Amino acid sequence: MSEVPAPIAQVSATVLANRRVGAYHQITLDAAEIAVAARPGQFVALAVGGSTSSLLLRRSFSIHRTRPETDGSVEIVVADAGPGTHWITALAPQAQVDMLGPLGRGFPLPASPGAAVLIGGGYGSAPMLWLADVLRGNGIEVHHILGAATADRLFGVDLVAPEDGLIVTTDDGSQGQRGRVTDPLTELLHRTGAATIYACGPMPMLAAVTGVAQAHGATAYVAVEEAMACGIGVCMTCVLPVRGGDGITRMTRSCTDGPIFEGGSVRWEAIANGRVAVPSDALGAPAGTR
Amino acid sequence: MTGVDLTADLGRGVLLPNPVLTASGCAANGKELHRVRDIAELGAFVTKSVKREPQSGRGTPRMAETPSGMLNSIGLQGPGIDAFVTHDLPWLAAVGARAVVSIAGASSQEFAEVAQALVQAPDIAAVAAIEVNISCPNVANRGLVFACDPGSSSEVLRLVAAQVPESIPLFAKLSPDVTDIVSIAAAALEGGAHGLTMINTLLGMHIDIDARRPHLFGGTGGLSGPAIRPVAVRAIWQVHAAMLAGRIPRAPIIGVGGVRTGLDALELTLAGASAVQVGTAIFNDPSAPWRVAHELASWLQSHGVNRYRDLVGAAHES
Numbered sequence A: 001m002s003e004v005p006a007p008i009a010q011v012s013a014t015v016l017a018n019r020r021v022g023a024y025h026q027i028t029l030d031a032a033e034i035a036v037a038a039r040p041g042q043f044v045a046l047a048v049g050g051s052t053s054s055l056l057l058r059r060s061f062s063i064h065r066t067r068p069e070t071d072g073s074v075e076i077v078v079a080d081a082g083p084g085t086h087w088i089t090a091l092a093p094q095a096q097v098d099m100l101g102p103l104g105r106g107f108p109l110p111a112s113p114g115a116a117v118l119i120g121g122g123y124g125s126a127p128m129l130w131l132a133d134v135l136r137g138n139g140i141e142v143h144h145i146l147g148a149a150t151a152d153r154l155f156g157v158d159l160v161a162p163e164d165g166l167i168v169t170t171d172d173g174s175q176g177q178r179g180r181v182t183d184p185l186t187e188l189l190h191r192t193g194a195a196t197i198y199a200c201g202p203m204p205m206l207a208a209v210t211g212v213a214q215a216h217g218a219t220a221y222v223a224v225e226e227a228m229a230c231g232i233g234v235c236m237t238c239v240l241p242v243r244g245g246d247g248i249t250r251m252t253r254s255c256t257d258g259p260i261f262e263g264g265s266v267r268w269e270a271i272a273n274g275r276v277a278v279p280s281d282a283l284g285a286p287a288g289t290r
Numbered sequence B: 001m002t003g004v005d006l007t008a009d010l011g012r013g014v015l016l017p018n019p020v021l022t023a024s025g026c027a028a029n030g031k032e033l034h035r036v037r038d039i040a041e042l043g044a045f046v047t048k049s050v051k052r053e054p055q056s057g058r059g060t061p062r063m064a065e066t067p068s069g070m071l072n073s074i075g076l077q078g079p080g081i082d083a084f085v086t087h088d089l090p091w092l093a094a095v096g097a098r099a100v101v102s103i104a105g106a107s108s109q110e111f112a113e114v115a116q117a118l119v120q121a122p123d124i125a126a127v128a129a130i131e132v133n134i135s136c137p138n139v140a141n142r143g144l145v146f147a148c149d150p151g152s153s154s155e156v157l158r159l160v161a162a163q164v165p166e167s168i169p170l171f172a173k174l175s176p177d178v179t180d181i182v183s184i185a186a187a188a189l190e191g192g193a194h195g196l197t198m199i200n201t202l203l204g205m206h207i208d209i210d211a212r213r214p215h216l217f218g219g220t221g222g223l224s225g226p227a228i229r230p231v232a233v234r235a236i237w238q239v240h241a242a243m244l245a246g247r248i249p250r251a252p253i254i255g256v257g258g259v260r261t262g263l264d265a266l267e268l269t270l271a272g273a274s275a276v277q278v279g280t281a282i283f284n285d286p287s288a289p290w291r292v293a294h295e296l297a298s299w300l301q302s303h304g305v306n307r308y309r310d311l312v313g314a315a316h317e318s
Helices: A032-037 A083-089 A128-137 A185-192 A201-213 B081-094 B106-117 B149-162 B181-191 B225-246 B262-271 B288-304
Strands: A007-020 A024-030 A041-045 A059-067 A073-078 A098-103 A114-123 A141-148 A165-170 A196-200 A219-223 A240-241 A251-253 A259-263 B008-011 B015-017 B020-022 B063-066 B067-073 B097-101 B125-132 B170-174 B195-197 B202-205 B220-224 B253-256 B274-277
Touching: A007 A032, A007 A073, A024 A083, A024 B181, A032 A059, A032 A073, A041 A083, A041 B202, A059 B081, A073 A083, A073 B081, A098 B125, A114 A128, A114 A185, A128 A141, A128 A196, A141 A185, A141 B125, A165 A185, A185 A201, A196 A201, A201 A219, B015 B125, B020 B225, B020 B288, B067 B225, B081 B097, B097 B106, B097 B225, B106 B125, B106 B149, B125 B149, B149 B170, B170 B181, B181 B195, B181 B225, B195 B220, B195 B225, B220 B225, B225 B253, B225 B262, B253 B262, B262 B274
Parallel strands: A114 A141, A114 A196, A141 A165, A196 A219, B020 B274, B097 B125, B125 B170, B170 B195, B195 B253, B253 B274
Antiparallel strands: A007 A024, A007 A098, A024 A073, A041 A059, A041 A098, A059 A073, A219 A259, A240 A251, B008 B015, B063 B067, B067 B220, B202 B220
């Protein structure tokens, strides 16, 4: 009972800007209360369509940038992937949107100094540039790998600081190296001696990054993209099987306990084809779990 | 709200300062929502249904968005009653919340054991009422739900009532997925319920067209949200009408189903609810329970209604 979690702000945020960036929309929102409190890796949850909307579930987005010192803004990167995100990407400047934040736990700092590798798959790179600033401020050498299926689905290549390392990969070779983000990772770990990896992107990518990290004795912190309905820990829909410090696997909420997990704690073998099974040894697993 | 008496009467001497509660399974066990607003300001806080043992719940996907609603298939994920009374209930007591504890079980005996462990808790004074979840469609039991059978409903309430002191009212939470909800209400009251919570979710399903399979990991799920509000109004109306006609004993009804605004809460009240729960609307707006209470009070004030209780079932009078 000693732990008192920080309050969550619910604000009616004004849209300051909405810019098309490749396949995505970069949306700037006026939300000073959230901007001052947020840390890299945390996210916001937006309500869709106003107070009488028939789309009830919130859409969650990792925070790309905050500007607490200037205009109090919070920036997110959104892919138009359905009716909810379609409404959000169509928001015009001066429009209002109900926003909750900051939510979840941010990225932890590396346990040891030296270099870190930051990996963003698609718009999973959104929080990585802000994280890079924080790491650099803590004396950490930053190396980015930004990857996507195609060049237009990359985000942030032109935003990487000149002093950071940068490798770009695309599945079709339309920009950077042809292949996956994990292809150059082994060589990069060897070359930089990095012991910490940060990654955000699709689940198969995070599983693969975790595998490479484990093979090199490195720690991977992964930001998961699980479907969330509320963003604040009450709906229990965004769970993943995660092994705790006590060795026990629990169905763990990505929103309140994540969205950052140590990659080695996630039971990746239970996750496949957009479905997550309950491992039979998870706490309270039903008998005969599939 | 000045000048308006919002007191809600749950019976057995239990009065709530206002009639707006959270709905079970839509607000976890309080700590999360307390980061948004003070849950002690609510009429009461209804906890997630707790079973005897820890429950992992189901795999994912666990939810699907539907028009003005959603399907959920969580599988009653929870800590089990021992951890609940050790960790969750003391926290609720410490912040001054009035708790309505929702209990569940796979057998009538399990319901009774959960109730027994609960009433022995050191913080039992924080428990305003117990809600007996006999209707959760997520509890896989060959598709059978207690609340779909009068005999099973009565049996669960009888075994739970035997464990619980008279001062704590028992509310049976009913399923709308029945042919005649009045007969289930009668059975629950006959078994020992002091009141009824209506309604739980409706069983539904969503197919993932691209994958050509059920979207939810659990196959079926419970439909909730504003889409089901007319079903809640109808169920409350039918049961309250049966009480007025003397066909079943009079008992307080806690209305739940699709409440998003103060006017929605008012509608359930006029149909016969003595208090109202806000559930799925919390996912859309975590401030919804407080906002609903405020909107309700504003309406009462602007319409010259001094006492909320005077509107309970008022639509039956004309």
